[in-house]
Amino acid sequence: xxxxxKMYKTPADTASFFAKFNSLVAAAQHCEILxxxxxxxxxxxxEATRGTNVMVGAQNVYPGKEGAFTGEHSGxxxxxxxxxxxxxxxxxxxQFFHDSDPEVVFKKTVAALEAGLTxxxxxxxxxxxxxxxxxxxxxxxxxxxxxxxLTAEQFAxxxxxxxxxxxxxxxxxxxxxxxxxxxxxxxxxxxxxxGQPAASALRILYGGSVKPxxxxxxxxxxxxxxxxxxxxxxxxxxxxxxxxx
Ligand code: PGA
Numbered sequence: 001x002x003x004x005x006k007m008y009k010t011p012a013d014t015a016s017f018f019a020k021f022n023s024l025v026a027a028a029q030h031c032e033i034l035x036x037x038x039x040x041x042x043x044x045x046x047e048a049t050r051g052t053n054v055m056v057g058a059q060n061v062y063p064g065k066e067g068a069f070t071g072e073h074s075g076x077x078x079x080x081x082x083x084x085x086x087x088x089x090x091x092x093x094x095q096f097f098h099d100s101d102p103e104v105v106f107k108k109t110v111a112a113l114e115a116g117l118t119x120x121x122x123x124x125x126x127x128x129x130x131x132x133x134x135x136x137x138x139x140x141x142x143x144x145x146x147x148x149x150l151t152a153e154q155f156a157x158x159x160x161x162x163x164x165x166x167x168x169x170x171x172x173x174x175x176x177x178x179x180x181x182x183x184x185x186x187x188x189x190x191x192x193x194x195g196q197p198a199a200s201a202l203r204i205l206y207g208g209s210v211k212p213x214x215x216x217x218x219x220x221x222x223x224x225x226x227x228x229x230x231x232x233x234x235x236x237x238x239x240x241x242x243x244x245x
Contacts, residue, residue, distance in 0.1 A: 183204045
């Protein structure tokens with residue numbers, strides 16, 4: 001159960017979030033719990049979650065260990081700061097920051113793995129693509145671009161998030177059936193490239209307007225291994241309800 005705070009919350013907001021959130025999810029043993037705050041808040045989040053069942057991740061990674069790359073953070077820096085995971089190829093990064101350019105997602109995924117971080121690789125179609133009947137094609141294309149060149153050993157460490165772009169921040173959640181069908185497409189492609197056991201073991205999260213009142217229905221789908229939550233992860237009560245669905 002992963003939260004993506006995007007560009008919200010100061011270090012002080014981060015400390016007050018965890019002061020409430022940690023106890024609300026302390027008993028949760030059915031899942032892993034992850035919060036991905038802005039990079040500037042990572043240190044505060046790591047301190048605030050030390051000794052708890054909550055992990056901290058980043059929202060982006062630069063492919064490369066260190067160097068003259070103003071404004072960027074490598075996997076090595078994120079790992080050193082205490083991150084365990086990193087979101088890669090989120091649709092907002094694909095749309096506004098060139099993450100859909102060839103090889104970007106692949107290179108970032110490899111960089112994350114080399115740094116010892118678990119990559120959460122996002123794929124998902126735009127509304128026009130869904131309406132034009134291109135969902136499957138887009139999912140397969142993004143999956144292949146990002147992950148097809150990984151070794152089997154690398155692929156085993158990757159988490160995929162299906163995030164239909166039309167459902168992100170819009171209040172329009174994919175129906176459990178739509179989400180489930182898309183997960184099945186991704187798993188089928190994983191099987192074609194890496195074999196059935198790897199595909200069965202792959203964890204696929206759903207993201208896009210997940211809220212406390214729809215988490216249970218979504219999670220009831222067999223294909224659903226977890227959720228990636230934006231807006232509803234900003235409030236400790238609301239995200240704890242999703243975690244404890
Ligand atoms: P949302 O965002 O839950 O606010 O729709 C999801 C995401 O972008 O990961």
